[in-house]
Amino acid sequence: MGVIYGIFLAIAVFFIIAISRSLTTFVHELGHAIPSLLFTNGPVKLIVGSYGDVDSHKLHIGRLQIWFKYNPLGWYTGLCQHERISILGKNLMVILGGPFASLMLSLGLLLLVVKGSFTDGQIFLISIFILSGFWDFCVNMYPSNSGIPLANGGQAFCDGRMILNLLQTAGHGEFLEKLKELDVQKDKNALFSHYNDYLNKKPSRTIATMMVEEFMDQKRYEDALDAFSIHLRPLKRKPRDFLLLAEVYQKVKNNHEALRCIEQYLYTEIRDLHGINMRGEIHLDLDNVEEAYKDFFSVLSIEPNSAIARINYGYVLTKKEEYAAAAPLIDNTIGLLEDYPRQQFYAGFFYMKTGQNEAALKCFNRAKELEWDHHGLNYYINEVDGGALG
Numbered sequence: 001m002g003v004i005y006g007i008f009l010a011i012a013v014f015f016i017i018a019i020s021r022s023l024t025t026f027v028h029e030l031g032h033a034i035p036s037l038l039f040t041n042g043p044v045k046l047i048v049g050s051y052g053d054v055d056s057h058k059l060h061i062g063r064l065q066i067w068f069k070y071n072p073l074g075w076y077t078g079l080c081q082h083e084r085i086s087i088l089g090k091n092l093m094v095i096l097g098g099p100f101a102s103l104m105l106s107l108g109l110l111l112l113v114v115k116g117s118f119t120d121g122q123i124f125l126i127s128i129f130i131l132s133g134f135w136d137f138c139v140n141m142y143p144s145n146s147g148i149p150l151a152n153g154g155q156a157f158c159d160g161r162m163i164l165n166l167l168q169t170a171g172h173g174e175f176l177e178k179l180k181e182l183d184v185q186k187d188k189n190a191l192f193s194h195y196n197d198y199l200n201k202k203p204s205r206t207i208a209t210m211m212v213e214e215f216m217d218q219k220r221y222e223d224a225l226d227a228f229s230i231h232l233r234p235l236k237r238k239p240r241d242f243l244l245l246a247e248v249y250q251k252v253k254n255n256h257e258a259l260r261c262i263e264q265y266l267y268t269e270i271r272d273l274h275g276i277n278m279r280g281e282i283h284l285d286l287d288n289v290e291e292a293y294k295d296f297f298s299v300l301s302i303e304p305n306s307a308i309a310r311i312n313y314g315y316v317l318t319k320k321e322e323y324a325a326a327a328p329l330i331d332n333t334i335g336l337l338e339d340y341p342r343q344q345f346y347a348g349f350f351y352m353k354t355g356q357n358e359a360a361l362k363c364f365n366r367a368k369e370l371e372w373d374h375h376g377l378n379y380y381i382n383e384v385d386g387g388a389l390g
Helices: 002-039 088-115 120-141 159-185 188-201 205-217 221-232 239-251 255-268 273-285 289-302 307-319 323-331 341-353 357-369 377-389
Strands: 044-048 057-061 064-068 078-081
Touching: 002 044, 002 078, 002 088, 002 120, 088 120, 088 159, 120 159, 159 188, 159 205, 188 205, 188 221, 205 221, 205 239, 221 239, 239 255, 239 273, 255 273, 273 289, 273 307, 289 307, 307 323, 307 341, 323 341, 341 357, 341 377, 357 377
Parallel strands: 044 064
Antiparallel strands: 044 078, 057 064
């Protein structure tokens, strides 16, 4: 009888912990959502149970969209998405809103226990919620360099890292105001001259990184490499510099240098799933299929809902002619990655190999629209075009 009681007690504690994680995660994300509603005019998405996978139940409350995954035991992750906020103070309030809500929840419950009169069992139950809220506060405030892979293939960072990044730009207010003005005017040459003039007078890792990323957004990859060499290389190298440089080398098709840089990054950030996934893509560009297989498998073993890793892994399985295993990875995921040319190409390759020419043509054409640079793309389009029409 004692064994059965112990088993039921363990199950009950497990479910209590799962429920507490769900509720404290919701409170944390609500702490982000409320100031987001105050400071923006667009919709605000509060997602509980994933990092942006909106394939779940939806509840509308005005501009607030609340998305719940169907499995409540998975509600220990969450995300708040809103339109861009350009004012530093408002941005800080939105980011701090989540940790503040978690901390206030824990302190409020702690005060309730101290001031109230509860049985030992009730105190134990409330303590689980107190610890869960405090855990959310500590984990989110630690400024980790590792990115969080989003379901759509993008990347986010914890609250602490985002706050630190914002504070690092706070000392460049006049520069940033001028930058916004030039951005609105769409004068890219003047914008980059503004970057150069400022960095020549006041070297800054934060601003130099912004400049390289701006060149990357404009698809001026050689200029991005030059900007890195001039403004970032002379500074003491940090791990994320290697990640950025790997991205630039990958874009200019120098895959051996890209691999060297991403290896240096992962030497210190060994569990960064974004970096591991990027290394897998570089291995594919170098035709190291087995090495790519290991990296994508590693990502999915930790974050099975990473859309980019799912498509990449499906592509590797397609190269290995394991079509049945690749099918659910491609079919259930490609809809999340409409704006990702590499993954559109990979999905097109799978559909071509499995005789689904219409779907292959759609993906290949989308990859071409997104300016995916692959020597075989036009050939593949011609190969499947006739089959799709036929």
